[in-house]
Amino acid sequence: MPGITEHELARARAGDLQAQAQLVRGYQAELRSFLAMLTADFNETDDLAQETFLRAFDRLDRVRSAEGLGAYLRGIARNVALEHLRRRKVQAERALKFVHFMEDTCLEGGDAWWSDDAALEQTLHRCVEKLPDRSRSVLEWRYRQDQDATEIGSQISMKPDAVRALLKRLRLALWKCIEADYRPGAVPS
Amino acid sequence: MSDQEFEQLLAELADEPPVFERFQMLDVESLLPVQQQRLALFLRSQGRLRAVLGGAEPFVARVAAASSREGDRFVQQVMQRQAGRTAPKSVSKPVSRWLPWTVAAAACVAAMVSWLRPAGEMAGTAILAGQPAATEPGMAGAIGVLVNDARAVFAGDDPKTRGFLPGHYQMTQGLAHVRLLNGTDLVLKAPVAFTLRSAMRLHLERGGLRARVPEQAHGFTVATEGVEYRDLGTEFTVDADAGAGESSMHVYDGAVEVYSPTGKKLDQVPVGRSVSFSGGNLMQREAAETPSVPEAETVKYEDWWNRSQQMRQDPSLVAYYSFERDPAASGILKDVKAAGEAVHGTIHKARWVTGRWPGKQALFFDRDDDYVETLLPGSYTRMTVAVWVLLDRLDFKNNALFASNGWQPGAFHLNVSREAQVFGGVYHAGPPSLQSSEKLPLSVWSLVVMTVDEETGKVEGWINGRRVYGKDIEKAKSLVPGLCRIGSCLPPPNEGNPVRTIRGRIDELFVWERVLSAREITDLYEHGSPNLLELPTMQTGRLKAAATR
Numbered sequence: 001m002p003g004i005t006e007h008e009l010a011r012a013r014a015g016d017l018q019a020q021a022q023l024v025r026g027y028q029a030e031l032r033s034f035l036a037m038l039t040a041d042f043n044e045t046d047d048l049a050q051e052t053f054l055r056a057f058d059r060l061d062r063v064r065s066a067e068g069l070g071a072y073l074r075g076i077a078r079n080v081a082l083e084h085l086r087r088r089k090v091q092a093e094r095a096l097k098f099v100h101f102m103e104d105t106c107l108e109g110g111d112a113w114w115s116d117d118a119a120l121e122q123t124l125h126r127c128v129e130k131l132p133d134r135s136r137s138v139l140e141w142r143y144r145q146d147q148d149a150t151e152i153g154s155q156i157s158m159k160p161d162a163v164r165a166l167l168k169r170l171r172l173a174l175w176k177c178i179e180a181d182y183r184p185g186a187v188p189s
Numbered sequence: 190m191s192d193q194e195f196e197q198l199l200a201e202l203a204d205e206p207p208v209f210e211r212f213q214m215l216d217v218e219s220l221l222p223v224q225q226q227r228l229a230l231f232l233r234s235q236g237r238l239r240a241v242l243g244g245a246e247p248f249v250a251r252v253a254a255a256s257s258r259e260g261d262r263f264v265q266q267v268m269q270r271q272a273g274r275t276a277p278k279s280v281s282k283p284v285s286r287w288l289p290w291t292v293a294a295a296a297c298v299a300a301m302v303s304w305l306r307p308a309g310e311m312a313g314t315a316i317l318a319g320q321p322a323a324t325e326p327g328m329a330g331a332i333g334v335l336v337n338d339a340r341a342v343f344a345g346d347d348p349k350t351r352g353f354l355p356g357h358y359q360m361t362q363g364l365a366h367v368r369l370l371n372g373t374d375l376v377l378k379a380p381v382a383f384t385l386r387s388a389m390r391l392h393l394e395r396g397g398l399r400a401r402v403p404e405q406a407h408g409f410t411v412a413t414e415g416v417e418y419r420d421l422g423t424e425f426t427v428d429a430d431a432g433a434g435e436s437s438m439h440v441y442d443g444a445v446e447v448y449s450p451t452g453k454k455l456d457q458v459p460v461g462r463s464v465s466f467s468g469g470n471l472m473q474r475e476a477a478e479t480p481s482v483p484e485a486e487t488v489k490y491e492d493w494w495n496r497s498q499q500m501r502q503d504p505s506l507v508a509y510y511s512f513e514r515d516p517a518a519s520g521i522l523k524d525v526k527a528a529g530e531a532v533h534g535t536i537h538k539a540r541w542v543t544g545r546w547p548g549k550q551a552l553f554f555d556r557d558d559d560y561v562e563t564l565l566p567g568s569y570t571r572m573t574v575a576v577w578v579l580l581d582r583l584d585f586k587n588n589a590l591f592a593s594n595g596w597q598p599g600a601f602h603l604n605v606s607r608e609a610q611v612f613g614g615v616y617h618a619g620p621p622s623l624q625s626s627e628k629l630p631l632s633v634w635s636l637v638v639m640t641v642d643e644e645t646g647k648v649e650g651w652i653n654g655r656r657v658y659g660k661d662i663e664k665a666k667s668l669v670p671g672l673c674r675i676g677s678c679l680p681p682p683n684e685g686n687p688v689r690t691i692r693g694r695i696d697e698l699f700v701w702e703r704v705l706s707a708r709e710i711t712d713l714y715e716h717g718s719p720n721l722l723e724l725p726t727m728q729t730g731r732l733k734a735a736a737t738r
Contacts, residue, residue, distance in 0.1 A: 024249045029240040032248065037236035043542060043553075045239070046248060053252045094213040098232075101217050105229040120234060124241050143242035145556065149205060151538065164205040171203040171235065178234050179227070 003027045006066050013060040024053055027070060029121065031077050038081050038095045043146075048084055052077040119184060127177035135170055142167060190219050199231055207235070332388045333369045339491035341365040341379065357384045360396075366488040371406035375399070378482045393436070397428040399482035402443075411438075416455070416466040417448045423460075426482045437465040439476055447471060489719070490548040496716050497525075500699075504528045507565055507572070507700040510675070514541050514550050522552070522561045522675070534563035539676060544696030545577065545634050545719045551696035552676065555581070557688045560677035565700060568667040570643040572615075573701040574603055575713060576675075579634045580693035583607045589678030589689040590637060591698065596681055599669030603639045604678070605629055605691070611658055614648035615641045615668050625650050625658040634696075636714045640704045641668055654714035656707070670700075 003026020004012070004019070011019035031052055035045045055076050063072050078099065085092040128136060134156070141147040141155065149160040149167070158166070190198070201211045220228065333353030335341075341363035343349070348358065353367060359382045367375040370388040377383075381396025391398075392412045402409045402420040409420045413429040413436035423443025429436040438445060440458050447456040447464060455471050458464050465474045483491075497511050506526040515523060519541065522534035536552065539559040544551035552561065576590050586607050593600035593616070602613035609631065610624035629635055629652055638651035639658075643666055650658025675698060677690040697717065705713070 021249050021252075024252045025245050028245050028248050028252075029237065032240040033233070033236035036239055037232055049248070050252050090213065094210075098212060101225075102229055102232070104217075105225045117233070117237075120230075120237060121241055124234060124237060128242065139238075139242055143239045144244065167205040168200070168203050171205075171238075172200060174238075175199065175203065175231055175234065179230070182230065182234075 003070065004066055009060070009063065009066045009069060012057070013063075020053075020057060023056075023069075027073050028053075030070070030117075031073060034074070034077055035081055037098060038085065039091070044084075048080050049077070052080045055080065117184075120178070120182060123178050123182045124174070126181065127174050130177060131170065131173070135166075135173075138163070138166060139170060190221070190224060195220070195224050195227075199228070202231065202235070333367050333375075333385065336366045336368050336374075336485075337489040337492060338365040339363050339488050339495060341377075353385055355385055355387060358382070364483070364488045364491055366485045369406070371409070372403040373406045373409050374401040374485045376482050376485050376488060393427055393429040394431040395429055397426060397482045399426045399480070399484065400424065401485060412450070413466070415450065415469060416471065417450065419446045419448060421446060421457075426480060428481050433467075434469075435465070435467045437463060437474060439463040439480070441480075484547075486547040490546045493546070493549060493717065497697075501525050502527045503701070505701050505703045507567075507569070507670075507702050508532050508563065508698075509700070510534060510561075510563075510698040512544060512550050512552060512696045512698075522563070524563075532563055532565055534561040534675060536561050542694060544694065545717070549696055551579075551694040553694050554676040554691050555693070557690050558677075559690055561675040562672065563675065564672050565670040568599065568669045569702045570668065571641065571702060571704045572601065572668050572670070573638060573640045573699070573703065573705045574601065575636060575638040575697075575699045575701075575705070575710070576603065576695055577634060577636055577697040577717060578691070578693060578695050580605065580609075580629065580631050580691060582631065582692045583609060584692055585689055586686045587678065587689045588691045589674065589676070590691060590695070591675050592673060592678035592689075593670050594672045594674065594679040596684075597669070597671070599667050599671075601641070601668060601670040601673070602678070603637065604689070605637075611637055611639070611650045611652060613639055613650070614660065615643070615662060615666070623658065623660045625652065627652055627655065627657040634719050636710075636717060638705065638710050638713070642704045643668060651710050653718070654711040 004023050008019045008022050012023045028049065032045055032049045035048045035052075039045055039048070052073060056073055063069050081095060082092060085095050128139065131139070138152060138156070141152045149163040152158070153160050153163045156163075198211065198215065201207075217225065332355060333348075335349050335353070338349070341349075342361050344359040344361055348367075353369075360377050360379045362379045364379070365377045367377065369375065373388065375391075376399040378397045378399075381398060382394040383396070383398070384392040384394070386392060389406065389408060390410045390412065394414075398411070400409060400411060400420065401424040402422065404422060407420060407422050411418045411427045413427065414431040414434045416436060418425065418427055418438050421444045423445055424441040425438055425443075425445050426441070427436060427438045438447070438458065440460050440462055442460055444460065445458045446454060447458060447466075448454055456464060461476065463474045463476045465472050500506075501509050501511070503509075503526070506528070508524045509526040510522050511525045512522065513525070515521060520536050522536055524531040524533050537558065537560050538556060539552040539554050539561060542551050542553040543549070552559075554560065574591050578590055580588070583605060584607075588605045588607070590603045590605060592602045592604065592613070596616050598616065600616040602616060603611070604613045605611055606624055608624075609628035611629055612624040629637065635653050636651070640647075640649045640651075641662070642648075643662070646662050648658075648660050648662055649656055676695055680687060680689065
């Protein structure tokens, strides 16, 4: 299902800022998720995602319908990422290998593997909710406030190495929960 | 792969930071199909964590701010900078005032013309035919503009002021970044001599150049003695010595075709490969470890660095923070002035990020307790504070760029209001009420300057080289900055608006114990401003958007 309506797309194409914001809202999760898998640096991820949207705004006249917008944005994001990484040979190779692996693994083929997945998103939310308060805070500091291990450690009196180990445990715990709960295509109410 | 090995793989990919090298080394064929599916889901869920937990709105606001200002930002920067170069009483328009703008506009027209043409057709003639630059007085035939230079010296007529018309050029010193009508970026490294025949063709006699050719300029050709290098959508360097009949070429991106002067195709060189031409023969060659000509972005950084070295010699500096991270002391913001005792700042939480150009560092302030603290000793009767800042947004009533802690008499304050107006100066009695007549643009690197002169009783504020704020103060008091914060402010206890931290980046800050002249402030802006045509996110398409407004 497209992240925006045909009407919103038409308005975004005409330069309407609110419609453009809606477009970003509708597609930011999948684009930033994709880019986050290519670079571990949050700022870099968002820089690349921003560039993707800005390029797309310049060329929205090339998108015929809202249905095709996701694939169009993914194409730009892929180019932006590979252009950015091209001078870092190892990272660029890894990025390509990663993209190819995901494409090969995706049962639906093409780049559908990173299109928006409401079921995964909601499963992730539910799994986060099941964590203890302190664990949720740590994840929030890391992912919402971009704090590093040292900064998080200073808030909960832990050494940076211990915070890193904690983050790893939390990610694995979330993974176990996701693997158990996730049903592709199912959007829980 | 065994189950145990697979779980170990996932554990490594869940590390903080993730061990991406583990994926690089992974033989995916060794995974069972079910393991491949599990790994794909694991990677998708990990990637999604930040987008889900971080929420969408901060990012949406960021893109919206950048998007809404992008086109205006280009026009504004060109106009502001060129206006600054124009003598106030001049009636006629100097050529340089309109040069970058018309060339950029022409580039956009050329790009549009090029997109409409059949693939494979040479676009040079069409580009010149669509050149609006000819409508400006003195601009007929200009096909390129000097975007940046680092101590570049040209023999003969200086293209810095008249642009690049078709003709012969010789650069004897320095580095220069030139943009042609069709959007091709050239970096020239002295000594270099060449003849610019059109926006699509250049004859390199001696020296080195680097070309970055956008989509609409495919086919751009660098001709040398005995051989021609024709772009296929790429970035490449060419070094030539016509006297010896030799040249060499390296491809950094895309591919380049090599032709004889009679039009016979000799080779197609892919990315990462080099060829050399000598004695009438074309040969493969080992690529040099370091590029013979640097990237375009390097030119501006080099220019800034050279100028920074000069500026730090000024004996009237109280402090000069160039925002260059010292790996041995990353928590310290170094005062780099040459004379007097250094007053280094202490970085509290603010993070190192990229500044105005690649290679230039900045500090990023986006949390309430991000700031740098520094102690400026002594008292002064005059002071100028200049700061290069890029603000993402204005969260608070007062957003402090640089301010003394507390409101003690003589305290210095340089603030931006929620409405993006600059205000401040010296604190004597009561809060400053006046605000600047113009607003500080968001999402754009800007120079903000505040001068205080206790002898004349004047405070003035400047945004990007223009005076936008002025007020009278009581004369003959002392300025006592004392303990100050960069990027934030520490109000007295129980003061309203307790948080005043900016949301954005700062990458250079000066404090002088004198009042800078208007000319000095304009120079500071012109030399430090990110170049007109190479804004970080501004691609040719964006130039088009700006030009068609």
